[in-house]
Amino acid sequence: MFGAATGAASLCLARPTLAMTPPTRLVAAVGQQALPFANAGRPVETWSYNGTVPGPLLRYSVGDRLEVEFENRLDEPTAVHWHGLRPPNAMDGAAQLTQAPVEPGRAMTYSFDLNDAGTYWYHTHFRGWNQQDRGLYGIIIVDEADPPKVDRDVLLVLDDWVLTPDGRLDTDFGSLHEWAHAGRLGSVATINNAVDAAIPLTAGERVRLRLANVANAQIFALIFSGHDPVVIAEDGNPVAPRALGDEPLMIGPGQRVDLIVDAVGAPGSSHAIGAYTLTDEIRLGRFIYGASSGGSGLAGTPVAPLPANARPVLDRANARRIPLAMEGGAMGRMRGAMMGGRMMGMQDLVTNGRVWAFNGVAGDMDVPLARLRRGETVVIDMVNDTAFPHAMHLHGMHFREIERNGTPVDGPWRDTALMASDDRLSIAFVAEAEGRWMLHCHMIEHQAGGMMTFVEIAEGPG
Ligand SMILES: [Cu+2]
Missing domain, CATH: 2.60.40.420 (Cupredoxins -  blue copper proteins)
Structure with a gap:
């Protein structure tokens, strides 16, 4: 556990023989928790997993299977998204796109293989601007088969x-x-x-x-x-x-x-x-x-790279290119967008809580940004025509940044990319897994306000 009395966190060094068993049960509920910076240290109301914010650390080794029986004891629906992991589409937790939200009093089993080592997290994917802010999130660590030698993992x-x-x-x-x-x-x-x-x-x-x-x-x-x-x-x-x-x-x-x-x-x-x-x-x-x-004498020695996770080969020469115009917000140029299948002016959009749009669509999720064939390489050319930065997150697959503001870059594999105001960023990925995968701004209020879409991946003729 972290969040000790000092607020400082330190996890014990992972030793395979001493690996803790991660909880197999997550319960979302309203609770009380003392946060040292709030309410003079007296408990405040939170919404959390298993009674703590963050929720319990879920720690595994690569190759393990995540098995979580999730129960919703909130008064409103919710769902759990496993951010950065690559589960089958039905386990992705993107409520209303990949599953019906879990209703109050109901439960759902999330179960999938963990094929990537690294640091990930889980969080609500329903009304996140409310639920995530109140505390519905936690951290996932997937240890490498042979973790790098360090004195502590914090x-x-x-x-x-x-x-x-x-x-x-x-x-x-x-x-x-x-x-x-x-x-x-x-x-x-x-x-x-x-x-x-x-x-x-x-x-x-x-x-x-x-x-x-x-x-x-x-x-x-x-x-x-x-x-x-x-x-x-x-x-x-x-x-x-x-x-x-x-x-x-x-x-x-x-x-x-x-x-x-x-x-x-x-x-x-x-x-x-x-x-x-x-x-x-x-x-x-x-x-x-x-x-x-103290220390074991490692300090000052060269830092070795971590073993790579399996990633597909990008066929950039034959990639399908998809433009994504990001518009809206205060001080923006957007004058209207599609919502509920019809064109609306800004005033009507604002009345409906939609203030951002992708390719002229303000958050409607009935039509995908693109229908993709499994295995094909895709480049999304994103243009941030707004006065604000955004953090673009793709579900289910990782991408590489390949061009930023006209300059080729050799970015690492990521699941979330930062864009400054007026940035142009091209990301490339292989359409690896069938299903409907969200692409949205991870500034939760921007997502809720219209910055969301999805790609649909199906088996198809070559
Ligand atoms: Cu944003």
């Missing part, structure tokens, strides 16, 4: 929270202002539920940090003063180890990054983890060094 969950003036969690959801602007941005930001989180380090050790951004809409650009983290995975996918140097680490909503950090500080020292957010420059936490040195 999970850092980044989130932000909107507090009321009297310090409670704000539940005034559905603000059209938030939906039409950057999304719901918190008034406080946390690591593992702690403001200015203390992350303990021992001089001389090597740690693997797993960062996950579970915020509705916030982007964090992290700066680790006095340390030079090495990126080893993005969205669970191994990358060639790359030292950050002076570059901030950008992590958008839904994204994960795995880092190797060598504890090069002096015993007793403290080093800020700073962050630029969409609105502020803050200190998100600190590395706090213990009084003595």
